[in-house]
Amino acid sequence: MSELRENPVNEYLRLDRLPSIWCPGCGIGTTVNCFTRALTESKLDLDKVAIVSGIGCTGRVAGYMNLDSFHTTHGRAIPFATGLKLANPDLKVVVYSGDGDLSAIGGNHLVHAARRNADLLVVCVNNFTYGMTGGQVTPTTPISAVASTTPYGAYEETFNLPNLMDACGAVYVARWTAFHVRQIAKSMGEGLKKKGFRFIEIIAPCPTLYLRRNKLGDGLDEMKYYKEKSVVKNGADTREVGLDYHDKIVVGKFVDRERPTLEEAMDKRFTDVLGAKYVPYTSPGKQPLA
Amino acid sequence: MNADPIGVLTGSHYLDGDHSCSEGAIAAGCRFSAGYPITPSTEVVERLASRFPRVGGRFQQFEDELAASIAVLGAVWGGAKAVTVTSGPGFSLMMEHIGLAAITECPVVYINVQRGGPSTGLPTQPAQGDMMQARFGSHGDYRLIALCPNSPQECFDLTLRAFNLAEEYRVPVVVMLDEVVGHMTEKVVIPPADQIEVTPRRYTSKKPGDFKLFEAAEGSLVPEMVKAGDGYRVHVTGLTHDERGYPAMNVVAQDKMVKRQFAKIVENADKIITFEEKNLLGAEAVVVSFGITSRIAEKGMQLAREKGAKVGSFRLITAWPFPEKQIIELSKKVKAFVVPELNMGQMSLEVERLAAGRCRTIPVLHAGGTVHNPEVIAEAILEAVR
């Protein structure tokens, strides 16, 4: 008989906060599994990994992770994380939030953090809707999809998030669906290793609001659809990866390049201009335990 | 502990209020600032942007005030002392994160250089119309500390004190300048670093596992702090939370959290509140004023005294918490309070509430754009003592 083992995700979770608030068939938890596998692979000191979320269903990820975790305000995870990282450069800072939080209310921060190459890994779980508030239209809701605030179907052009992030200068851009668990874990691992603004979009099912309202079945049906309709195109031109309603989904790693991070650019500029007068920022030391 | 000498510009300077705030922040040990340009406050962050790379600090201009006002909170949890600075519409945009700072008990400083409003209002001209917003501007119930300098020297002194109070009580502190104080240039004396008292962050000595981020020790109302990266694996949320910081959305947790957060300000009010009294002995009227208006009121009082009025002065240095006891005591001794302010009646409401009919309260209101004519204040004083 074998010895009893622990679920390998357990050490990464606040078990006393489970079960999660997520609905049956929601894909967010699946992405969390992948994140924990990536953390294991990365061999990072978990005490030095901080996770920052905004508001919404995916915004709850921070609260379930047994890391220094920050559940901030709606849309503002990225500037919080930028301040955290600038003030404590020893940290590996991960932003984990949803499509509405990051690309609608937080859209301004998203594009500017990518532009300035803030040293953040941003995981965007895109379920095409605001789940927490009852299924309203987001900047990623495909045209014709029904949401509670587009009862006759959405009619606005959507954000192609990988293309947006590519255009803004993100150094790493990938998209997967919640079906691509191994690829997500690998991408997150690459993202954890890399410096600069890294963006991973994960298409995930929202069975209760997006799927039900659009008569697309349950979470499992959506996962099967991802399996059937996803096309892996690593290195694809991000202009070509826009999403249409219930159509094919181009997934893969689209961008992987190097660019000085915000901190590096800052340091270089001040060193060049101020020379010996430049006093670089030092990370606040670990407090002594009494 | 004493200030870090690297940052302290010891000596006599000719500085405006905005720049003096920057020096106060640096002396206090602030090494992170986030900002977004807005008149008439921009000079504070401009000076920090110039000074920080020479003293080991980091300034980041963000895309808007929403970002700046939460980046400073991230920086605090990263272990830095942090400040952001704004004015007018920017202060409105920052309200959500003043609320987040309050509920997460984040020691941080916001500086607001008040200009005429509402909305874009008078970007280059003074007002004192944000006093109630400083107290109540974010939704929900919370208490914070607000300080009102009336000179460039006090901009230095009170910005320094704002940082110290923020650490002492784990609370956001707002420094409420007005455009005139922000832009007036006067002598500012910065003491040697070893004569500047700086309150360090109250980091816990407990080990991870024994520590709760929102549990105050026996006999204290203020929990100890940690920073990210030290192994405490804290959870910080804007949701109502329990002592561990876990979301706890129920009546009991809400009651406990809100009441302790109130109590740490209310029960320590005597230690927080500062004010300046002058000529109160035998006064029949007392002018209650703050910021630039207190300096105009000096002239008004002088004019009134020349006409025989017995008038004293009570200057608010701490606007919030409000010096309730002192106003109540004075209200038993005088005929009237005269309250000049560059708004349509904010602090005068507080004075009137506390006077509770024991004496009259005569607001001297001005919609802003400039300062009062001292003669108007003098007339109000003369009416008060009649």
Add this chain to the structure above:
Amino acid sequence: MTTGTATKKEKKFRGIVVINHASCKGCAFCVEFCPTKALALEKGFNAKGYHPPYLATPELCNGCDMCGLFCPDFAIFGYREKLEQAA
């Protein structure tokens, strides 16, 4: 805990699946995406009214932990246990 024993002679390990019935929300991701189709949903309910999975065909389980990667509720995981050499 349910264990599966790989039957093929060349196998040097057996796959084991651990299921926390109480945490399961019955999404069936694990069942659908099990590469060897070793899992099925129970007919019965857990305390929350969902049908949790069980290892229906233990000999098929190779302990790959795909179920663990897919499970959004951290309710299942798999691993491999080395088999003793036949005596």
